[in-house]
Amino acid sequence: MSDQKNFPPASLAWSVWGLGALLYLIGFYLRVAPAVITDQLMTEFAITGAALGNLSAFYFYSYVAMQIPTGMIADRWGPRRLLTAGAGVAALGTALFAFAPSIFWANMGRLLIGASVAVAFVSMLKLASHWFAPKQYALASGMALLMGVVGGVVAGVPLRFLVETFGWRPVMGVSAVLTAALCIATWLFVRDDPVERGYASHFQGAHGAHASTSLLRGLMEVLSYRNVWILTAVPIGFSGAVLTFAGLWGVPFLRQVHGLDPKAAAAITSILLVAWALGGPLLGSWSERMGRRKPLYLITSGVALLGWAAIIFLPLPLWAMVLLLIPTGFASGNIIIGFAWAKESVPLRLVGTASGFCNMGPLLGGMLLQPAVGWMLDQRWNGVIQAGVRIYDAAAYQAGFTLTVGAMAVAGTILIFARESHCRQMHD
Known part of the structure; x- marks a missing residue:
């Protein structure tokens, strides 16, 4: 009976979930970042409006393609591995975008970013189903959307100020470093289920091969x-x-x-x-x-x-x-x-x-x-x-x-x- 009540403390549960939410925040930040650096991108790569729209949309091409398989991958790998891999690839894609010598490599960077951060939302929901009581699941879902908007707001005035001060390439380079740090922190701290840390799990159900x-x-x-x-x-x-x-x-x-x-x-x-x-x-x-x-x-x-x-x-x-x-x-x-x-x-x-x-x-x-x-x-x-x-x-x-x-x-x-x-x- 005591084991059933030995659920993880709220601070630990929100910390584990929060690392997954940070990848979602970063993903939303990188999604809308081109909006405040349109002039720099058009000048740097000598591109038209259509090419700029395509550069921004490369994020969505891979993000959309990842939506259906992400759930299956999450079931097989678990959110810890999936979030770690996502943050690692996102860091690589952001670095590629930051130091791209041509529009082709900038597009490839955006493609990698979209594919990698696409795993964040599903992974957050899976963590919530294990680390939070069912009555807190809706709260966690709402907080996830809020984290995304925070990322979008950061990609507004704060990003523009940093770009004007340091330039868009250094700012994107630092963004890549921070995302890489999140990759390491996720692997070291996140666990798929509280059982892995000696606590009881809130998960109500079982995973099987049938889903995949x-x-x-x-x-x-x-x-x-x-x-x-x-x-x-x-x-x-x-x-x-x-x-x-x-x-x-x-x-x-x-x-x-x-x-x-x-x-x-x-x-x-x-x-x-x-x-x-x-x-x-x-x-x-x-x-x-x-x-x-x-x-x-x-x-x-x-x-x-x-x-x-x-x-x-x-x-x-x-x-x-x-x-x-x-x-x-x-x-x-x-x-x-x-x-x-x-x-x-x-x-x-x-x-x-x-x-x-x-x-x-x-x-x-x-x-x-x-x-x-x-x-x-x-x-x-x-x-x-x-x-x-x-x-x-x-x-x-x-x-x-x-x-x-x-x-x-x-x-x-x-x-x-x-x-x-x-x-x-x-x-x-």
Whole structure:
């Protein structure tokens, strides 16, 4: 009886989980870092807007590809090995990006970063299921999203200040060193289960070979459910708009069109990220209270679509645009409703596979829209260059961001055809 009560102290549990969360923070930081160094990257590698969008999107190419197999790898290796390997490869990719002699090697660095940090979120959830009581699991999940946004905020004003002081290559080099240090700390300190440190485990269940051997069959079955496709496609528009603006093109837009300095522009994009992060758990909770998913998802999708349309097409003063970014970002946090809805749309035994597949949606948004907006900017470029950086006018940015509005309009239309789950498993 005493062994059953000998659970790990909270300080130890949060410390173990926290090292995994740090990799997620670093991953989010590296995801949006190009937004505040667009001018340096375009000058350094002599690239166009489309090439810059592609450079940023290389992170998403490998991140998306890793979503489904990550769960299987985590089951086989355990989170300790997976997080250690992820941090090690992320350090290598960041170093390659920092010292890349050409755009090819910078792209390869971003590719390695995306593939490696893709393991962080699933690993954190696995650690939480072993180290925390079930009632704390939701808290740990929410804290994970918060850690990601902290990384995004660090990649705003603080990163811009460091880049202006030391240069982007030294800053990225130090980021690689810190990530390598996290790799070592993870291996030395993290354990997959409290039992390995002499404590009782909170894990309720058992791992078996079935999960890995039936992965392909489970994936095929998951893809037979209409809601899975719909709830994967919808975030491509709404989350893609946030990642495209806050993750790459918002800062140059605010600088070139509104005349802001880099740090002020970065601060505004950080506001959008914070609103997005707050919207997720709150909208998810409101949906639970309503006992329905579809109405709130549709309403917030409409709010986000109208908000972005006003920001892009109306001649708003800067202060009004900044204020409008808050409810627009908040409403875009409706992806959390989609994650819960997707889990309820398949049998319980397929929840993990469905979650991994649907998690590709927001990332596909960044992967597709960032280079697409860059391509449109190049099509509307009037030939102006300053210090090796292409300068795009307001009409070019409006044309580019029109692609994001179009993607959201399509996503909102598709959402109409999803089946309501009433916050319950639909197939059990």
